[in-house]
Amino acid sequence: MRIAIFTDTFTPQVNGVAKTLERLTRYLNRKGIEYTLFAPQNIKEENERMNIQKVKSIPFAVYPECRLAVPNPYLLRKKLLNFQPDLIHVATPFNMGLLGKYYARKFGIPLVGSYHTDFDAYLAYYKMEIISPILWNYLRWFHNSLKKTFVPSHETLQQLKNKGFHNLGIWSRGVDCSLFHPDDADNAIRRKYAIKAKHILSFAGRLAPEKDIETLQKVMKNVNEKMGDDVHWLIVGDGPLSSDFKANFGEHVTFTGYLNAPKVAQVFAASDLMVFPSSTETFGNVVLESLACGTPVIGANAGGVKNIIVNDKTGILCTPKCVDEFTSAIFKLLDNESKWREMSTAARRYALTQSWDQIFGKLLDDYADVLNIPSGALLKDGLPS
Structure with a gap:
């Protein structure tokens, strides 16, 4: 054929x-x-x-x-x-x-x-x-x-x-679970980007309006105000909002630009959480890739993302554009290590079926x-x- x-x-x-x-x-x-x-x-x-x-x-x-x-x-x-x-x-x-x-x-x-x-x-x-x-x-x-x-x-x-x-x-x-998997990438990523913070949070996607970058930036500011040097963000991707985004953030944030799949996998594996506010996804490939790395996702309760994340099991679904919900969800998991580990295990287990x-x-x-x-x-x- x-x-x-x-x-x-x-x-x-x-x-x-x-x-x-x-x-x-x-x-x-x-x-x-x-x-x-x-x-x-x-x-x-x-x-x-x-x-x-x-x-x-x-x-x-x-x-x-x-x-x-x-x-x-x-x-x-x-x-x-x-x-x-x-x-x-x-x-x-x-x-x-x-x-x-x-x-x-x-x-x-x-x-x-x-x-x-x-x-x-x-x-x-x-x-x-x-x-x-x-x-x-x-x-x-x-x-x-x-x-x-x-x-x-x-x-x-x-x-x-x-x-x-x-x-x-x-x-x-x-998802390729032999490529996207939990590993000891934490130290390599920390060395590469000189990260000393206790927690790493990440986002991956086009830096464009339809990914709801506006909500992401507000959430980042809320988290940074409370956690300061304890948190560092890795923003993976590029796009039309890249310059404005970078202008709004100095310390506690690294913009990696586009990365190939093995490097994205390392970022996800090193992250405590992936934050993904986009409500326009028909699926959300990066969400599944993050779960495969054992990294729970804080995502929008909309589009294809809501069909990937099992709320409170492999991540937390938030009302689209609701900055307070996203912020609270991040604090909830960072403050509860046993719950985070439970979610991490469930996330990887689900990804292995895909x-x-x-x-x-x-x-x-x-x-x-x-x-x-x-x-x-x-x-x-x-x-x-």
């Missing part, structure tokens, strides 16, 4: 969609399933792979870290026809997704897609709520013509059902269902065309 994937984001871009698709392609490689992925070219390209086809792109004006594909339709059509896919998967609803949708209909190729980002929730952070009805109409048009739309969490599935979306299924997310192989195997079964072939057939013999 041959799968063509169309996406507007892929590595080396740093976001949940890009990381998930990168893992999917490596899984397909390992299982011997043929695929070609079409994505915008990035200015920071790394080693190319034969089955990753990059197209010209330009920075997105509102969000320069993102790229807008400017493909050559003739060349892309030629590559697609040479590959002869049995299935097309559109991972994003923009330029590349529209091209995948167009070619699927033109050549009669079964089409599925995935919904990764709560774009509507982002609008409030950019003062663009007025276009919400237009956005939902477009997304319904885009997804309801697909044979299947995969969403990462039950919360997102229910949201889309309520908005009139059809043919929905769950494609969850996993295997990427199991999740990708289910996705292949869903592909098989769309193509009306036996479930599991793809992994048994590759089902060559």
